[in-house]
Amino acid sequence: MNWDKFYDKAYDFIFLNGPKVLSALIILFIGLWFIKLIKQWLKAAMVRRDLDASLQPFLQSIIIISLQVFLIIGIMQVIGIQLTIFTTVIGAFGVAAGLALSGTLQNFASGVLILILKPFKVGDNIIAQGQEGKVKSIEIFYTVVTTFDNKTVIIPNSKLSNEIIINTSREGKRRLDIGLKLNYNTDFNVVKPVIEEAIRTSANLLKSPEYKIGIAALEPDGYNITVNLWVNANGFTDAKLKFHEKLINDLKAAGIMLPGMT
DSSP states (O other), X not given: OOHHHHHHHHHHHHHHXXXXXXXXXXXXXXXXXXXXXXXXXXXXXXXXXXXXXXXXXXXXXXXXXXHHHHHHHHHHHHHTOOOHHHHHHHHXXXXXXXXXXXXXXXXXXXXXXXXXXXXXXXXXXXXXXXXXXXXXXXXXXXXXXXETTSXXXXXXXXXXXXXXXXXXXXXXXXXXXXXEEEOTTSOHHHHHHHHHHHHHTOTTXXXXXXXXXXXXXXXXXXXXEEEEEEEESTTHHHHHHHHHHHHHHHHHHTTOOOTTOO
């Protein structure tokens, strides 16, 4: 083996590539230090903005991994590694994966939007996709809703971000509307005090906003009364059932007969 030639080639290699390698190492250490600072800043910013706890680690990982990939690509450029083939392969793979996972990616993007914008949160009662129930959990790809008859419904997040959602518990209270129909020989001025007393003695109704009682419509065979009450959003159905029962019993006790009563 000709050691002189080996040393000459090694010297030429170090002379030509040494500065590039040294520059790459410096960039690597500075880049990793900078990424560490960004990670700490991201964590503090997400906590300060009260971003959903389940979303914070995921977003941090995506951002940090992206920065690390860009750092590695930059170092490869400094060293002189050609990225043409590498970029082409990654691009082709990205297009194929995007087409194959288009629905999944749409659910993922929708999940991120739901966690950031918070149209509803865990514990809220919602009506969506023909289902009504309590939100059990919000995942990245889907949301789990437990219906009031104890069924577990899993809804893709893309359905929740692109269509109408009714959040029945966000305001904290709901209006309960009750309709009664009476014939014309039943005096409204007799019926109204009975309804007011039923409202006053019911435990599940809110005092504010104030209830309303009025004649809503006049028809050939009688008139319609509308009663507007306010109840807590949680427990709406229970309050509705109990007040219906009490109102019928109180009307019967007062001798007021509704259509169909005998």
